[in-house]
Amino acid sequence: MKRILFSLILLLGIILRFYALGSNPPSLDWDEASLGYNAYSLLKTGRDEYGISWPLSIKSFNDYKPPLYAYLTIIPVAFYGLNDFSVRVVSAFFGVLTVAIVYFLGKEIFPSRKVKLSLMLMLFLAISPWHLQFSRIAFEANLALFFVVSGVWLWLKAAGRYFFQSLSALSFALSMYAYHSPRLVVPLLILGLLFIDRQKIRRNVRPVIIFFIIIILSILPIARQLKQSTSARFSSVSVINPDEKLKESINAIDYDTERGFSWGKYFHNRRLVYFREIVGGYLDHFNFDFLFLTGDPPGRHHAAGMGMLYFWELPFILLGVMYLIGNFSRFLSWQIISWWFLVAPIASALTSGTPHAVRALFYLPLYQIFTVLGLAKLLKKKLIFLAVPVVVGSFFHYLHLYYVITPFEYAQWWQYGYRQAIETAREVEDRVDRVIFTYRYDQPYIYYLFYNLIDPGEYQKLSANMEIKRAERKIGKYEFRNIDWSQDKYLTHTLFVAVPGELPDGTGQLMGEIKYPDGKTAFRLTVME
Known part of the structure; x- marks a missing residue:
């Protein structure tokens, strides 16, 4: 049994x-x-x-x-x-x-x-x-x-x-x-x-x-x-972030010192600050x-x-x-x-x-x-x-x-829409000279590599000669970066894969709109001729 x-x-x-x-x-x-x-x-x-x-x-x-x-x-x-x-x-x-x-x-x-x-x-x-x-x-x-x-x-x-x-x-x-x-x-x-x-x-x-x-x-x-x-x-990912936590500690010590409270340097000692953060994180x-x-x-x-x-x-x-x-x-x-x-x-x-x-x-x-x-x-x-x-x-x-x-x-928490945006962009890319893919939702380049089955050997050659920046990568005609409309509005023969609000309404020719399951828009694909 x-x-x-x-x-x-x-x-x-x-x-x-x-x-x-x-x-x-x-x-x-x-x-x-x-x-x-x-x-x-x-x-x-x-x-x-x-x-x-x-x-x-x-x-x-x-x-x-x-x-x-x-x-x-x-x-x-x-x-x-x-x-x-x-x-x-x-x-x-x-x-x-x-x-x-x-x-x-x-x-x-x-x-x-x-x-x-x-x-x-x-x-x-x-x-x-x-x-x-x-x-x-x-x-x-x-x-x-x-x-x-x-x-x-x-x-x-x-x-x-x-x-x-x-x-x-x-x-x-x-x-x-x-x-x-x-x-x-x-x-x-x-x-x-x-x-x-x-x-x-x-x-x-x-x-x-x-x-x-x-x-x-x-x-x-x-x-x-x-x-x-x-x-x-x-x-x-550390909770012991010197820039953030030490600044708080130093400000508190300075505040006490200005008011003649010399014990402040002990009460606001960075070790106590870190200890409190760690214990609080543990109990969480x-x-x-x-x-x-x-x-x-x-x-x-x-x-x-x-x-x-x-x-x-x-x-x-x-x-x-x-x-x-x-x-x-x-x-x-x-x-x-x-x-x-x-x-x-x-x-x-x-x-x-x-x-x-x-x-x-x-x-x-x-x-x-x-x-x-x-x-x-x-x-x-x-x-x-x-x-x-x-x-x-x-x-x-x-x-x-x-x-x-x-x-x-919760679809948006799963970066829903990247696959659909990549597939739609693939259908349009031959009509344009460049594709600018927004970095608003982070790491779009990895979805391009994944869903297009980009040859790893070719990408390795490219990455070896490319300065790797978190929000700026270029692969062929694809540019993965933040969209700056004040500058990018002058570009022609360009496909923009953008989130709502990055391009003015009515701009260019709308080639596709990727929506979350709840009906909200994830991406808009727009061609500027």
């Missing part, structure tokens, strides 16, 4: 992650398009879009993405071509694997009724809005989550056995090749594992020595990249609205009209946490998941824009574990049937929000 239930839950997880994968979300966002085109470039030439041979970080938009997702995407791109579906397949596939892995994780965590509770844990992750959201988009965090969860499961299963300890090390190392956050979260997680299991380790230290040898050897190829690319990424990830009501901005991270978790999970999470705290010292595995829960948001807390559902993804499936612990109380009292209609009703409500409401309301 357990095999049948396992298979049915896994089948549900597959359907939910692969159904309409290429069309919902309604468009690739620019990070997805970048990963896809770089995978295509690596497939065709062995180099990324900038001509770097098999890089250990993907430069992309100067955010230096870890390479694993792009490398794995080479496989579906080779089979299915470069399209929306092939870019997202890797995330969906590893999302399904994560659903399977948590069953085995549960068997290591739950002290009794292991199979029943593990199947429940598996089901809750299979239908989790948070996990589904990121299993259906090409975000590297979802790939990294699989390796983090696998690493913890293999550590718990190892119990001093070399094979599983070695696989745990390899899994943790691969998470660092997949996404930035594990480069901080995983070392902290491992420190906790070592401390909690210190008694076992003293009795048999050799497997742990092997563990560290494997993990160190595995990350050696990216050791230098870890410093360079992570620093570049951190500087772009336990925010009620974020978790259960609204999620985080932008709309790419959750379904419209709901938070990251089902609202019905709240009482069971609280019950589960209370039960865990009350029995904390009884089971080492519970101490491990508690430590995991506490360190998972730390990397995200160091960045701006908290709470952040992507960077903090790594405390899934812990909320599901807490939910199962809470629901276990109902199982004991044979009251589980009371929760079934609520869970089923919430699930179908989520499906309605995700497949019907979200594409309508």
Whole structure:
């Protein structure tokens, strides 16, 4: 029976992650398009879009993405071509694997009724809005989550056995090749594992020595990249922004000094300012609205009209946490998941824009574990049937929000319209001498490369000789830049791909208008003869 239930839950997880994968979300966002085109470039030439041979970080938009997702995407791109579906397949596939892995994780965590509770844990992750959201988009965090969860499961299963300890090390190392956050979260997680299991380790230290040898050897190829690319990424998203935060601190100190309050330099010390920002960012990830009501901005991270978790999970999470705290010292595995829960948001807390559902993804499936612990109380009292209609009703409500409401309301967050604008421009480009494509919505060039299947070898030659500016690129007759109508109005034989308001109404010949699903205009394509 357990095999049948396992298979049915896994089948549900597959359907939910692969159904309409290429069309919902309604468009690739620019990070997805970048990963896809770089995978295509690596497939065709062995180099990324900038001509770097098999890089250990993907430069992309100067955010230096870890390479694993792009490398794995080479496989579906080779089979299915470069399209929306092939870019997202890797995330969906590893999302399904994560659903399977948590069953085995549960068997290591739950002290009794292991199979029943593990199947429940598996089901809750299979239908989790948070996990589904990121299993259906090409975000590297979802790939990294699989390796983090696998690493913890293999550590718990190892119990001093070399094979599983070695696989745990390899899994943790691969998470660092997949996404930035594990480069901080995983070392902290491992420190906790070592401390909690210190008694076992003293009795048999050799497997742990092997563990560290494997993990160190595995990350050696990216050791230098870890410093360079992570620093570049951190500087772009860090909450510790010297220009902004130090200015506030200095102004406050000057204000106090002018009024004779000498202690101001201690109260407004930049270290205290940074500490407050980091602690505030950390606590943001336990925010009620974020978790259960609204999620985080932008709309790419959750379904419209709901938070990251089902609202019905709240009482069971609280019950589960209370039960865990009350029995904390009884089971080492519970101490491990508690430590995991506490360190998972730390990397995200160091960045701006908290709470952040992507960077903090790594405390899934812990909320599901807490939910199962809470629901276990109902199982004991044979009251589980009371929760079934609520869970089923919430699930179908989520499906309605995700497949019907979200594409309508949140399409613009997904850079909807770029593909349609590129296709329309392609039909007109032979009639004009140049195409000026607005940079208002950011990174339009990557959609041009992606949807026109531009030869990576030719683009690499161009990018090698071109000064790369964020808002100014030229590829053939296409110019990707901001439109300055005071200057551009004198251009002739030009196609403008602009957003409403960039060109005066009635200007030129309107060749097409791209609209969002809600009827608002995304782009207007206008020819100036």
